[in-house]
Amino acid sequence: MSEDIALAFVASQTPEAEAARLALAKRYGEVSPDHADVIVALGGDGLMLQTLHAQMGRGKPIYGMNRGSVGFLMNEYREDDLRERLAAAQRSVIHPLQMKASDEKGRQTIRRAINDVHLFRRSYQAAKLRISVDGKVRMExxxxxxxxxxxxxxSTAYNLSANGPILPLNAPLLAVTPISPFRPRRWRGALLPDRARVTIAVLEAAKRPVGAVADHAEVDEVLGVEVGMDHSVDMILLHDPGHSLDERILNEQFGW
Known part of the structure; x- marks a missing residue:
């Protein structure tokens, strides 16, 4: 990668991440994210999601280095040869979900999610939900x-924790996964084309309140949500060869 490629460094609020940001900025120079050609994110997966949200729609490549815990979306942290690593990095293009949530006051909230949209019960009683796909009721x-x-x-985040399927990164699919299903007891979810529109209506909303979350954005007491992938927005992740998201997802499927 050319020496004139402008780099921006963003870091989580941990001493390790901030120390890494200062060291890399001193060594390679830095500009603001608005003027950068590549953004280097230093932290964990939470910081990567924050950075992707902050840069959504701008098309700037983002290269993460792990200064957090799990770091599934991140590369190994090293100070040496950063520009060479960026030049050799593999690109992954991902698209966000768009959630339209309606609440009991008649308001509609629109949020985007990189990982998932989920609904969850807000009381001691189980939620009752109706699921439609492209306007047709599929689960009453x-x-x-x-x-x-x-x-x-x-698919390797909350979805996997709820026993949902791991999806290859380039699969044109969405996973719909129940959380602790009671009825139908044997339903384990569905795989849908990523062009599908999923509508989830909350039944008995006053008695059984439900919240909705798009990544970290939460809406209380929803009556229903509509979810679909927004293919108009491209987000570019950079990963070292052999450590792409495709490779990591394959490793997860084989228990690594």
Whole structure:
């Protein structure tokens, strides 16, 4: 990568991440994210999601280095040869979900999610949900703690914890996964084309309140949500060869 490629460094609020940001900025120079050609994110997966949200729609490549804990979306942290690593990095293009949530006051909230949109019960009683796909009811009543609609990039996060399927990054699919389903007891979810529109209506909303979350943005007491992938927005992740998201997702499927 050419020496004139402008780099911006962003870091989480931990001493390790901030120390890394200062060291790399001193060594390689830095500009603001608005003027950068590549943004280097230093932290964990939470910081990567924050950075992707902050840069959504701008098309700037983002290269993460792990200064957090799990770091599934991140590369190994090293100070040496950063420009060479960026030049050799593989690009992954992902798209966000768009959630339209309606609440009991008649308001509609629109949020985007990189990992998933999920609904969850807000009381001691299980939620009752109706699921439609492209305008057709596919499940009249699901009694559960909640339900997740996940992208391939997010399929190894909350979706996997709820026993949902791991999706290859380039698979044109969405995963719909129930959280602690009670009825139908044997339903384990569905795989849908990533052009599908999923509508989830909350039944008995006053008695069984439900919240909705798009990544970290939460809406209380929703009556229903509509979820679909926004293919108009491209987000570019850079990963070292052999450590791409495709490779990591494959490793997860084989238990690494």
């Amino acid at each position: 009543e699901l009694i559960c703690d909640g339900v997740i609609v996940s992208t391939p990039a997010g």
